[in-house]
Amino acid sequence: MKILKALLAGFAGAGALNILHETVRRFDKDAPRVHRIGEEALSKSLHKLNLSAPVGENLYLATLASDLISNGLYFSAIGYGSKKNIYLKGAVAGLTAGFGAISLPSKMGLDDAPVNRTEKTKILTVTWYLIGGLVTAAVLSNMKKN
Numbered sequence: 001m002k003i004l005k006a007l008l009a010g011f012a013g014a015g016a017l018n019i020l021h022e023t024v025r026r027f028d029k030d031a032p033r034v035h036r037i038g039e040e041a042l043s044k045s046l047h048k049l050n051l052s053a054p055v056g057e058n059l060y061l062a063t064l065a066s067d068l069i070s071n072g073l074y075f076s077a078i079g080y081g082s083k084k085n086i087y088l089k090g091a092v093a094g095l096t097a098g099f100g101a102i103s104l105p106s107k108m109g110l111d112d113a114p115v116n117r118t119e120k121t122k123i124l125t126v127t128w129y130l131i132g133g134l135v136t137a138a139v140l141s142n143m144k145k146n
Contacts, residue, residue: 006079013136094133098126
């Protein structure tokens with residue numbers, strides 16, 4: 001049961017993160033475009049495996065699905081271990097993911113402009129991941145009370 005709760009909370013955090021990304025990027029030119037990094041990473045990975053990558057809307061949807069799954073699994077780790085300091089764990093996990101999102105793409109041979117274009121873009125990127133970690137912590141905290 002603990003695993004199921006952790007997974008549900010992790011996917012809630014990942015959902016919150018993606019809703020923020022997808023909503024704000026439609027209204028703010030400086031908002032992160034994390035999906036572009038995901039699309040590039042997925043395309044390059046599939047090409048290295050001699051597989052053809054999806055294109056257009058199919059590439060976007062495949063990237064969105066893999067993003068939800070990977071972030072959901074990542075955030076679910078917040079639910080393992082002690083119940084103590086759950087919000088601190090959520091904040092640390094979110095900040096770690098956020099700083100990774102702005103520092104790792106270039107080290108992985110990916111274009112980091114979608115998350116590093118401006119200072120505002122960088123701050124929003126880290127903030128969205130922080131919120132994802134805190135949403136996960138809040139869901140876990142609420143589950144533990146019931």
